[in-house]
Amino acid sequence: MNMNRRQFFKVCSAGLGGSSIALMGFSPTAALAEVRTFKLARATETRNICPYCSVSCGVLIYSTGDKSKNSQSEIIHIEGDPDNPVNRGTLCPKGAGLRDMIQSENRLKWPEVREAGASEWKRISWNEAFDRIAKHMKADRDANFVAQNADGLTVNRWPTTGFLVSSASQNEAGYLTVKTLRALGITSLDTQARI
Amino acid sequence: MALQSLDIKQRSATTTPSTQVRETIEIAKLIDVSACIGCKACQVACSEWNDIRDEVGNCHGVYDNPMDLSAKSWTVMRYTEVEQDNKLEWLIRKDGCMHCADPGCLKACPAPGAIIQYSNGIVDFHQENCIGCGYCVTGCPFNVPRISKEDSKAYKCSLCSDRVAVNQAPACVKACPTGAIQFGSKEDMKDYAAKRVEDLKERGYDQAGLYDPQGVGGTHVMYVLHHADKPDLYAGLPANPSISPLVALWKGFAKPLATLALAGVALGSLFHYVTKGPNEVSKEIEDEIEREDKEEAK
């Protein structure tokens, strides 16, 4: 190709024009620099207490929605309660990760039974679960209740069913559990206090 | 210390100045290594706030886990057992972005607006503008940014710019159970550090001091160290970090100069052409060939 002076200028101006188009028309959108939106804006804040160790740090649980009728709320974040005099907003690695406990893949969602000798779980209804467990309890209690000991003293105990009481549930649940177990005569009970 | 989107000090790959008129407070995070128990609350709080979850790894025979910074671990604790003069110390340092006043990552970044330095000192990555070239990694004197294998974007600690923007402390700071991480204006943090250093000196740490390296213009994440004379003890914290001279050279004056040189070549050629004219085959030789052809034809 033989390019004369005029042709050369043509090529040059075409190149310039092309890059001008790139600069004006096709140039990238303005690179904005805004911070990520604050994710807790308008989230529902609920005050609670960390369920791990006995420091009992106050936590703020943030969930979606405003508790209106049609919106299901989901916990999206948990952080320390700055008002709580003990932790003053701080949390340890366990408390700071509480959301992953609440949303653990290993949360149980419905009652299950593993039949004697079976190798798998079977989903059952609450009604069936309560019914079967209550029958077991009554049968065992009626069969093994000790009204009097060998010396003939009234002892009224049911020693053959045991119960380990949660140290993670609220005082009220613990109290109700103890009250119920004592009324049933259970003496084989303990809690996590020493382990 | 409100942080609004326009309070920008520097943007990557941008040659014109950003808005400079508003005066905002320069902030800093102070990590008091002498009060750190290495509990990793900061690691968890960071992951929780920023919605990142790294892989469940393996134990590698040390307490460290995850073993290194990654696109999904923006801060990690580094544990070092040091025995000096028969005294054992377990030095635990929270590693992560230092938010340099003179950020090497920003300097190296070729994508406009992918790295922003806010006027409060936070150096933030904007993944939307990131092209994944990894130049920020080469620019960083602390080896902090990481490129995600999933989206090829660069990630690192944002100093929770979204929290700071609404006047909340970063998530790690808020969580830190022992108050080893403090947050406030850089000036206040220096004052706080001075008190801590005084206390440490009283306890026999003669070389206690503040780590605010001037090689990068100071940082917005600072450390109180018991052995400020030997930052290297703390899992290789650099004693005198600065932007690699290679990066400085390359991103400093070399590139504009090279651009000018290239423009010079182009313009030189143009002017050469218009002044000297094209180098055409001389009439003489054309005639010679013609003559030869005629002779041959005979």
Next chain:
Amino acid sequence: MIRDPKDLKRYTASERANHWVVGISFILLALSGLAFFHPAFFPLTQLFGGPVWTRILHPYLGVIMAIGFIVMFFRFKHLNKMTPADKEWLSKVDQMVDGDDHNMPEQGKYNGGQKVMFWALAISMLLMILSGIVIWRAWFDLPVDIVRLGAVVHAAAGAVMIGLIMVHVYAAIWVKGTIRAMWYGTVTRAWAKQHHRGWYRQMTGK
């Protein structure tokens, strides 16, 4: 365009194809590379589908160019051995640039300037390949110091290479009758006789 059957064959079809593979990939590489070289060129990324695509494509184009270049290198290497005549030519290059080629010594297929260009490009290309591999994060994960060095070398060698190619292109434009060698493969005997008399003699036996 009708060609004179007596025109001299300078490049075979495969050589030309090879050159243009390298040439096109170079242009694309230069444009995409410049986009990351200096913010002023960043809008060039739009030619490639945006900045991220530019970052993704650039190294693959580099692979194409590298392969093309290596093939070409071995094709032309033997023609680019420096001779005393080349040195003489180089010593008088200022006259040449000034537009006066009367005193230039007789040249073979390539003149001294072209040979220097060949070797300069070859060295630049080698550096580009090595440094390019080092900084190609999608496939390689090397120590940061090496990557830093790689980035500098890549940028520097790239700038040099672009400069060299600009000279190369300009020379082709400036020396009339040159460009057709890479289009059709032939040059006129007059062109050959004027610029590469040694080669002219070799080809024509005159």
Next chain:
Amino acid sequence: MTNHWVDIKNADLVFVMGGNPAEAHPCGFKWAIEAKKNRKAKLVVVDPRFNRTASVADYYAPIRSGSDIAFLGGVINYLLSNDKIHHEYVKAYTNASFLIDGGFGFEDGIFTGYNEEKRSYDKSTWKYQMGDDGFAKVDETLQDPRCAFQMMKAHYSRYTPEMVSQVCGTPKDAFLKVCEYIASTAAADKTMTSLYALGWTEHSVGSQNIRCMAIIQQLLGNMGMAGGGIGALRGHANVQGITDMCAYAQNLPGYLKAPTDADKDRASYLASRTPKALRPNQMNFPQNFPKWFTSLCKAWWGDAATAENDFAYDYLPKLGGASDTLSIFNAMYEGKINGFFCQGFNPLASVPNKRKVGDGLAKLKYLVIIDPLATDTSEFWKPHGEFNDVKPAEIQTEVFRLPTSLFAETSGTFTNSGRVIQWRWKAAEAPGDSKDDTEIIANLFLRLKAMYAKEGGAFADPILKLTWNYTQPLKPSSEELLREINGKAISDVLDPKDPTKVLVKAGEQLPSFAFLRDDGSTACGNWIYSGVWPQAGNLSARRDNSDPSGLGQTLNWGFAWPVNRRILYNRASADPSGKPWDAKRTVLKWTGSAWAGNDIPDMRPNAAPEEMVMPFIMNPEGVARLFARDMLAEGPFPEHYEPFESPLDNNPMHPNNPKAKSNPAARVYKGDMEAFGTAKDFPYVATTYRLTEHFHYWTKQSRINAIMQPEQFVEIGEELAKEKGIVAGDRIKIRSNRGFIKAVAVVTKRIKALDVDGKKVHTVGIPIHFGFKGATKPGFITNTLTPFVGDANVQTPEFKAFLVNIEKA
């Protein structure tokens, strides 16, 4: 805790031994750091490992796991022989001056009255000499060789620094340095707080470990002081509250000792539980026992509990014998238990000797798991490779798994280690069909009740007549339950001094336990919580965190039991004349007419100092006990005994008395003694512990915590690693006489070999937390290794000191 979390900031010395609060209670530990920052306090750590707490300590001393009493006995000896004690405090506020029964003695490691066959003591001589006035005899000069002070001094004179070093492996100079730090707080205006946790309790001598510190704090005059006291750093969020509710056999809510077979009727029961004052003028607060107990019976059986039927005394089961976790699992192992419930409890992982526990569970007819998570226990029957090598077909236990809600999904109260009861608000619904614990209990109970009402059955009365007047019987609310716990007046409560004056009207909530009566006019579910929900409303939900004193008392935040008191024994923070020992940290002072200050007085408010009413109002002595009488199983003074698995052949303190090698009063079941290993086969001392990244066996289910610490590891010292050719990251096998686990080796400078009794002793540190269910890498259960023996008093298993061997896996 006698004090509370925030109060740690008031200490001059934070002494951490038997615990690792930086690891296990980071947010509480902040107050130790605050003390360091703001009071220039010192932090001293004694532990087998240089742990996370040690990493920020001013001084660290190593110790062989299981030798704490030797160390602390040495401290007592140091304080006494160097006269570093708070004389006025010791004289006035402890039983130092009390004369001890002439029959009491101690010989070569054994106290008077030992019965080797029963492994227990006849404690009839472990008492004071009584005067004709019915009170204990005292010698104010503390010179009588039979006074508690002199007896104690003689007892601990054997605990020389050399002996401490020989037994504990602690270098002598390190031990003495620790003693110096501790001794510095004998000054009236200096306090030490002691922080301990399972590192003291999980030994066969757990209770006595803590007794040692009680003695030390008395000698230093630190009990009742701001920044003093003893901090039992408890485990679960509500383990304090559930312990207060006494969800264990020995006690009824509020620590009321449960009736046993020995208590044939209410009268004799009350008589044996209601002590008489041992010194004149003392408050002897437990004299109110009948009021607390009667109100409890009224809360539970209401109108069915009448004076005529002994307030339903017979409705309560009588305890036939031991009934703690270990004894229950032993009974289960022996096939004596048919049904079992695990409510938020994972015994397969958390009870010693996993194999024995698993075998026991396999003998059950039915097992009910009530838990939010899929626990290891719930799948004890399911094969999980070598981690749980079982055959389901051979296990005939019917297992039910009931999903329950987590903390965020219920409302109610938690009680922290500092006894502060705090209300929580429900934030979300539990996933799927989960139900609250209360709902599950209510459903089961009401079903049983209906069955008993219809079909009859064994002793149905306590079931049929149990008070259950909840608005939604199947869903009792936390608010209703907390009101029941607080208690209310059934009929008008009258002023005993002026019976015309009604203090609380019938039906109203009680303002505090001071208003409880033993005539059936009050009902109260847990007397120590009385006051948490008075007529004014729910005080546990108070959120005023103002702190006018600057001591961190925040009296208007939540409600601390008892009666919102934040520091127990706070009367002891002032001298006998009522002047604070340290005016800068005034907790209480005598104003001339009453006790007042920055806390609720642990004292009758108008008890003038001249009345000499002593601060330890729960003790019939009125003072604290250096000599613990018959309160503990193995002796009135703590004595060092070796762990049941010891690297030593004998107890270096009693080398010639095999009876005194290990705790002579600890219970060992048949078969378990044989399951103990010896140093010949298992040469290394192992100790188990928690990591800060995890909580017990829960957070292994939580992804983020699994990321932070993903896999079971074991810590060994560099020297042992070198001997065994192990490098960090290697997989190693750890064996005890009860089984083996495999884990990754962490090789560290932080565990050093110790020179114990002329022998080099290595320690192997084994974190718990891991198992075969969860987000962490599946692994073994640490308690496969641990021995099935507990503390002689409360049966806390000896998790902290046993023997293992290790090899590369």
